[in-house]
Amino acid sequence: MLNKKSVDDINVKGLKVLVRCDFNVPMVDGKITDENRLVAALPTIKKLIADGGKVILCSHMGKPKGEPKPELSLAPVAARLSELLGQEVKFAADATVVGENAKAAVAAMNDGDVVLLENTRYRKEETKNGEEFSKELASLCDVFVNDAFGTAHRAHCSNVGVTEYVDTAAVGYLMQKEIDFLGNAVNNPERPFVAILGGSKVSSKISVIENLLEKVDTLIIGGGMAYTFAKALGGSVGNSLLEEDYCEYALNMLKKAEEKGVKLLLPIDNVIADDFSNDANTQIVGTGAIPDGWEGLDIGPKTAALYAETVKTAKTVVWNGPMGCFEMPNFAAGTEAVAKALAETDAVTIIGGGDSAAAVNQLGYGDKMTHISTGGGASLEFLEGKELPGVAAANDK
Numbered sequence: 001m002l003n004k005k006s007v008d009d010i011n012v013k014g015l016k017v018l019v020r021c022d023f024n025v026p027m028v029d030g031k032i033t034d035e036n037r038l039v040a041a042l043p044t045i046k047k048l049i050a051d052g053g054k055v056i057l058c059s060h061m062g063k064p065k066g067e068p069k070p071e072l073s074l075a076p077v078a079a080r081l082s083e084l085l086g087q088e089v090k091f092a093a094d095a096t097v098v099g100e101n102a103k104a105a106v107a108a109m110n111d112g113d114v115v116l117l118e119n120t121r122y123r124k125e126e127t128k129n130g131e132e133f134s135k136e137l138a139s140l141c142d143v144f145v146n147d148a149f150g151t152a153h154r155a156h157c158s159n160v161g162v163t164e165y166v167d168t169a170a171v172g173y174l175m176q177k178e179i180d181f182l183g184n185a186v187n188n189p190e191r192p193f194v195a196i197l198g199g200s201k202v203s204s205k206i207s208v209i210e211n212l213l214e215k216v217d218t219l220i221i222g223g224g225m226a227y228t229f230a231k232a233l234g235g236s237v238g239n240s241l242l243e244e245d246y247c248e249y250a251l252n253m254l255k256k257a258e259e260k261g262v263k264l265l266l267p268i269d270n271v272i273a274d275d276f277s278n279d280a281n282t283q284i285v286g287t288g289a290i291p292d293g294w295e296g297l298d299i300g301p302k303t304a305a306l307y308a309e310t311v312k313t314a315k316t317v318v319w320n321g322p323m324g325c326f327e328m329p330n331f332a333a334g335t336e337a338v339a340k341a342l343a344e345t346d347a348v349t350i351i352g353g354g355d356s357a358a359a360v361n362q363l364g365y366g367d368k369m370t371h372i373s374t375g376g377g378a379s380l381e382f383l384e385g386k387e388l389p390g391v392a393a394a395n396d397k
């Protein structure tokens with residue numbers, strides 16, 4: 001059980017609090033095109049303002065590769081955050097992040113003021129967890145709060161290194177929610193516990209499959225990786241995505257599931273196409289019966305119904321990865337059916353970031369889910385049972 005010190009457990013009155021946020025928002029021509037991440041960060045920031053802290057915000061944006069890139073400046077974020085908070089967010093425009101502007105802005109702060117530092121990845125040490133930049137960041141503050149889950153699987157200066165030079169490192173509300181659901185609910189779920197895994201390749205989900213087999217009652221497999229299982233079981237998969245090298249592994253997983261009494265469900269039918277294109281000719285065939293020249297691009301309707309029925313029996317459901325090539329509307333039905341089933345159940349529903357989160361939000365089911373993770377890579381590593389450096393670095397309660 002992860003039990004980290006949170007912003008509810010610290011007293012920041014009069015203290016300088018450095019908050020690592022995830023303000024990595026999409027921008028076009030200096031305009032923010034999706035401000036969800038800014039809105040999501042507000043509860044932690046407001047709490048620290050209300051408690052009388054001097055709130056110093058920092059984040060990365062894109063990949064400037066260790067040098068200042070004006071198009072990746074956080075200046076537009078400061079402007080928009082000022083509007084969202086209804087108070088000035090002073091932007092410290094330093095190419096070195098912790099430079100003269102940042103130091104002067106912090107020195108001039110009153111309780112409840114907010115300052116935003118420049119893009120932490122303007123410094124090349126950031127992604128290498130270098131000591132000097134970590135110390136510089138720590139020198140600005142008394143207390144550190146990490147609310148950036150999307151980078152929690154990386155050890156960088158602004159989420160891990162800095163914690164070595166401060167007395168208190170706590171987590172914000174966003175991080176706390178990720179820990180509660182992805183960490184604790186997955187490790188101590190209300191049963192039956194069903195996990196749904198999709199996406200392109202078996203090879204990239206091996207650790208997730210292995211870890212979840214230890215915990216779930218039912219494991220549902222869809223997406224491109226299902227064809228490696230179909231081939232391993234002696235079926236023909238045509239031109240479908242196939243990782244020949246992983247067929248033996250797939251058989252081992254089936255055996256392991258049986259030994260553990262875990263129900264492992266594979267597709268029973270598939271939507272196949274004669275080209276990797278939304279305009280391709282399509283037909284529905286049983287699993288393992290895909291003719292040469294055709295490829296499976298979605299689970300079929302019988303599979304979608306089976307998976308939706310299985311979701312209904314669950315008390316906890318975790319979903320990571322689409323059931324097919326959902327980016328093409330003609331191959332999105334399987335992913336949509338799973339999203340709908342999750343939206344309709346009363347079970348605890350946890351969406352593990354990336355494509356599944358995008359699909360759920362696009363379909364308008366976002367507010368029907370118990371938790372949608374904000375971090376693709378980080379949520380996958382949580383599901384693999386790994387310790388995330390950004391989480392581990394926060395103090396225990």
Ligand code: AMP
Pocket residue numbers: 198199200201204222223224225241296297298321322323324325326327354355
């Ligand atoms: P991943 O990053 O491994 O979670 O995979 C997500 C990608 O898998 C999406 O872009 C899907 O289009 C792709 N995908 C899902 N099902 C299939 C399939 N049957 N064939 C090829 N790609 C697929």
